Amino acid sequence: MPESKLTARSPIEPIPLPEKVIIPLHQNIGAPCETMVKRGDKVLTAQKIGDSERFVNAPVHATVSGEISATTMVVNPPTGQPVAALVITSDGADRWVELEAPGEPEALSVKEILGRIREAGIVGLGGATFPTHVKLSPPEGKKIDTVILNGCECEPYITSDHRVMLEYGEKVLSGLNIIRKVLSPDTIYIAIEDNKPDAIDHLEKLIVAMGFKEDFKIIPLKSKYPMGAEKTLIGTILDREVPIGGLPLDVGVVVHNVSTVKAIHDAIFEGKPFVERVVTVTGAVKNPKNLLVRLGTPLKSLIEYCGGIDGKASEVILGGPMMGISQPDLDFPVTKGTSCVLVKESTLIREQDCISCGRCLEACPMHLIPTTLAKYAKAGRYDDCKEAYIDDCFECGACAYTCPANIPIVQYIKVAKSELIKRAANK
């Protein structure tokens, strides 16, 4: 698979504050937030504007100072469901709320740390957007013996985590040290693909300099998609298998992405809520870059900052080319899970019948038979999909990538999964 890491050497650039931001109230995999403000309210940067009583949730914050100018609905393609969003017109001053006093993790209790992480609105930034405080609160009786810091970034094109490791290495490591305090695991690994030797070197040096030599161990991994997927990572490093339908904590492991851990650092040491992130803008733009972007900034602004679309590219993808989703609406904002904006020419190739070549089996990291799942899904045989372990599939797309008949296997699997969820809900 071509790596296409066009921006691996491009330092992170902050982009000018946008005139307005759009903050969807549902930016995590759990419950949506209720709005805490109304139209016409003045807000400050980092002020909490949406929250929920539910445990599996993370609040959302204003990312510029200004006025709530509208409440609107945005449609996020993965679900197709409209989500309520708040529009903030910036006053250009970027006045921040008074931040919580920076804490020393040593002085804070685990409960206080988790509370701060939650209040900062941190979710899994690798794209899964699972609320981080939940991941750091294993249920009673589940002992976490291993923490893996995930710096694999195995998708082609994306370099945001790579740059975060290079430019915010200290913050990443002290964020990881906070996780150590919360979970007190026996072992902490830092997993990085070997296509990022500079990041491996840099963190190796920092570990020594910061006195973490006894605590953190860097594991360079072969650059092979989908290495960075939780289950693949746990299998490769620990030779443990997460049960089908289970979570890494079922095998005593928690995996966190490097950008998430950097955000944990900012929340604890700087009292800063999660209001900006690094986004790789790449592919067919004039100047591909890694940008530091306030959440809620429209995609259009990012692409314009990078010199606009180059050539006749016809598709904008949120995320990487393998698991990313097409987003035709460029007014859509950067959200917590946006690691990459990829502009590319659309490649629409006719689907052919399966010739049973078996390439998808070889590609599947979960050892499924993707073509059979796709066949069942296509025929509406969803119960057969279930029996063929469709729940084990995490939709990495390695099967469809290699398929000579160009069958959109993942798409069929997604349809079957959502049908199965609907059926389960109706029971």
Next chain:
Amino acid sequence: MPEREFLISPGPHLWRGQSVSKIMYIVVLALMFPTAAGVYFFGYYALSVVAVSVAATVLTEYAVKKLRKRAFVMDGSAVVTGLLLALILPPTIPLWMVAVGSVFSIAIVKEAFGGLGHNIFNPALGGRAFMTACFAVKMTAWVSPTGFGADAITTATPLSSSFIWEGDKISLYRDLLLGNIGGSIGETSALLILIGGILLLALGIISWRIPVAYIGTVALLTLALRQDVIFHILAGGLMLGAFFMATDYVTSPITARGKIIFGIGAGILTVIIRRFGGLPEGVCYSILFMNAITPLIDRYVRVRPYGLAKKVKSEG
């Protein structure tokens, strides 16, 4: 930024670009080696058999697609079938019979079952079985290699009971390896078949499992039956069958273990037919039989998904 329309498409948004037609044309390329051997040893007539067979399979595919009102895609699969069929026919087969066999291969064995990807039997082998039933005499008329120009001399194939070799074993093996021996157009030169097969293995088009399991089983069983092992591997259609027919994606199992089972099954059947059956050669029917049970193999030979054992354990 000017307004423009953006598209949406399902992910992944990258494609390796290994298409069905690319795969088929690589197989065609690999088949050029045994085809060249056939033409070298059996002359221009063999070339005309190949030409008629390929033309007839492609035209039949086109006609059937038109009749079924489906798009005709020149994906190369019909070319592969045409080539394979020609290579497993006797070098003196009348051309009209070749055409009949080709039409049967495509129209009945392949398209009647739904076309590429849906057929149960390997189309070329199905066509050959049909021709053997219809044209028994012509389908068993073997000649010794004549090259270009010389008159054909009737001979027996090495596997038939009337085959007599007046020479030492080494020269027999050499002729079997190079192809200077009676037999079907494309199955005489074990060496050139092997080159084509290795090309397919090297390019990742086929897996080693079926050829190795197949040829290995034949070797072990002939050894056990105190037969000449090298002779059984090199003679007849085994090499061509093992590398080019039994490895047909559509009609062989999809899992690694299934492929091994397929190869072993075909090997056992081939030896049984050669040794105890009424026919001198058993490759064609062995593979066809294994084709028939491939859906069964794929139904029951599964891969253990990641995380499955752990789940069973925790539940139990």
